[in-house]
Amino acid sequence: MSADYTPTDLENQGIAGPNKLRELLTTCEDPIDAIKSFQQSNSIQLPTLNPALKLLDLHGVRRFEYHEIVLNEVTERLLIRLRSLGEANDKKSQKLLEQQLEKSFALYRVPQIRPVVLEALKQLPKVPDRYLKVILADPEFYKSCSVKVRQQIWLKNDALFVAAVEPLLDAYVSKKEKMLRNVDCGGMATFFVSETTKARRQWTEIQQLISIVGERESLYDRLLQVMRERFIQSRNVHYCSLRLELIMAAHDLNTDALVKLDPCHDFAWCLDACVRDKHLDAQQAQKLKTILDSNRKGAEQIWGDLSMIAADPHVVHFISSLAVKVLKDSAMNGHLPRDLLQMQLLLRLLSLGATTWAILKEEQVGEPAVDSIILTKFLADFMLLSVEDVCRLELQRAPDEVLDEYSASDFLSGATEALQNFVKSDLCCAWIWLHYSLDMFPGKKRVGDRAGLLRYLSLFANCKDRIGYSDPWLHLTVSKLIQGNPLDSLLANEMTAAALLDDFLLKGIDAQPGVKFHILRLINFLHHSIGETKSRSILELLRPDVLFPDLNDEQRPAFDEYTAVYAKVVQKIEVGRSPDAKIDAT
Incomplete structure (x- = not known):
């Protein structure tokens, strides 16, 4: 605590205060004259x-x-x-x-x-240091000082700097997770489209972090180090988002010292533009390739930061979606994946993002190599499935004489064992598989292909690192279901509902903390498609006392958060039901 102000602070500097007046009154012969004299000598002398x-x-x-x-x-x-x-x-x-x-x-x-x-x-x-020492010794005074003054203290006191940035990092991650666990989030307001790229980096937490480091290069480096350490400990991809948004926020604010200091600025700037425009043109592709090629040798510390930027979920989502588009175009045009230069670049970027943790943890130098077998085997086998999808789509519009000769079931091969192993063991393959599958979900202007979709859904639970259950990918899956055609809902069909609910989501309730929130979100929006009986049985499985059987103090905050959300969903769907069908929300 700061020492309180006392009258001696003034009197020590030769300024008369109450102690001086008290002394004067106790020693004078005429108090009235003494007071007048005191007022005269201490008044404004004009x-x-x-x-x-x-x-x-x-x-x-x-x-x-x-x-x-x-x-x-x-x-x-x-x-x-x-x-x-x-x-x-x-x-x-x-x-x-x-x-x-x-x-x-x-x-x-x-x-x-x-x-x-x-x-x-x-x-x-x-x-001067003599003032900084006094400030440092007085916590209340330290908090009152401007950021410019505290920066000079942080340069010499790392613990205080870390203490200043950690609450902002916690708040940033918490806000991201809150967005993903919002059960009232409709299909159109998904994690990936609810904000523009520029709006994301204008978050208060990011602006305050930029303000804290100012143009102090050493503080910026230290902040990046703290973010890397936190990512290594938690594997939380939101730190990867922050890595990209931080340098782009500095770019927006024309903080030249940070922009010139950060060797990843051009890489981040190019990918940010691609995500913003949902497009990768030839010039941008060449720029990204040049950046990757130019850093192949040396640059010991740059690959960790490049990989964090490439692992930003918004970047991964864009690259994976583009890879799916390239794959489908190739299936239509008859090109082999290994001959597509764009696909090779996309795989390099995905591979870089997929190995972020290993690069940082093991302090790896150099770009991780893309296994050529992904191009020659995985994408080749995947393209066969894509060709079958195209054939079935064409059969829907084919004349009767064609349908007499060919059946849609003729073009419905199962995923080979090799494909399954790729999806289970390689994160790049899992990302592409997931995004291709989601692209087949029925939409308001797109007819669903349930038979073809089922073979893709069967691998969701087994994707590498269980990303099918991880955010933001599960959030994206649920959003696709919610924003689909209400008259053609996948959950209204017995087979696809079983594949999504019974064989996937309900088996992964304990896989990640967010899974239960996403199931509640589905029920919140699609309980009519799921059906009253099924919804009620799922809610019984999701009761707080069931999911938190051995509640302790450490679990209490998570329990309270989940209980409030659960009660809210139950209250919504119970409206209009008979009393004997009520679900206990406690």
């Missing part, structure tokens, strides 16, 4: 002021009120003067600021003087 004071007396204005108004006015004028000296930024102005600080710093605990001290500290380009 002879021309006396007539004005008498006029104020006639209007009933007390001396205290008058002196308070004068103090406020003088303080405001002094602050304006200090700011102008700071803006001048020359030797003479700096000298004047130092002189002002020298006169007033000892009185920093006096509330009326502190604003002057804080402003003088703020305007000085470099605060």
Whole structure:
């Protein structure tokens, strides 16, 4: 706690205070004369002021009120003067600021003087160490100082810097997770389209982090190090999003020192533009390829940051979706995947994002190699399934004579064992498989292909790193279901409902903390398609007391959060039901 202001703070600087007045009154012969003398010697020494004071007396204005108004006015004028000296930024102005600080710093605990001290500290380009030591020893005063002053302390005190940024990092991650667990989030307001790329990096937490590091290169480097360490410990991909958004926020604010310092700026800037425009043109592709090629040798520390940017879920979603489009176009045009230069680049980017944790943990140098078998075997086998999907689609529009010769079931091969192993063992393959599957979900303007979709859904639970159950991919899956054609809902069909609910979601309730929230979200929006009986049975499985059987203090916050959401969903779907069909929401 900061030491409280005492009258001795003034008296130690030769300014008379209450102790001086008390001493005077206890030793004087005539108290009235002593008080008059004290007032005279400590009043504003302006002879021309006396007539004005008498006029104020006639209007009933007390001396205290008058002196308070004068103090406020003088303080405001002094602050304006200090700011102008700071803006001048020359030797003479700096000298004047130092002189002002020298006169007033000892009185920093006096509330009326502190604003002057804080402003003088703020305007000085470099605060002398003797002042920084005093600030550091007074926590309350430290918090009152401007970021520019605290930056100079953080340069010498790493623990305080980490303490300043960690709450913002926690708040950023918490806000991301809250978005993903929002059961009221409709299909159109998905994690990937609810905000623009520019809006995401204008979050308060990101702007405050940029403000904290300012143009101090060492603080920026330290912040990135903290983010890397947190990602290694948690594997939370939101730190990858923050890595991209942080440098782009600095770009938006024209913070040249950080933009020039960060070797990943061009890579982030190019990918950000691609995500924003949902397009990768030839020039951007060449730029990305050049960046990757130019860093193949040396640059020991750059690959960890490049991989974090490539692992941003928005980037992964864009690249995976584009890979699916390229794959489908190739199936229509008869090109082999290994001959497509664009697909080779997309796989390099996906592979970079897929190996982020290993690169950072093992301090790997150089770009992770893309296994050629993915191009020659996985994508080749995958394209066979894609060709079958195209054939079935064409059969829907074919004349009767064609249908007499061919049947849709003729083009419905199961996923080969090799394909299944790729999806289970390689994250790049799992991302492509997942996005291809989601692209087949029925939409408001797209007829569903349930028979073809079932073979893709069968591998959702076994995707590498269980990404089928991980956010934001599960959030994307649920969003696709919600925004689908209500007249052609996958959950209204017995087979697809069983594949999605029984064989996938309900088997993974314990796979990730967010799975139960996404099931509640489905029920919240699609309980009519799922059916009353099925919805009620699922809610019984999801009861808080069932999912938290051995509740302890550590689990209490998660339990309370989930219980509130569960009760909200139950209340919504129970409206209009008979009393004997009610579900206990506790």
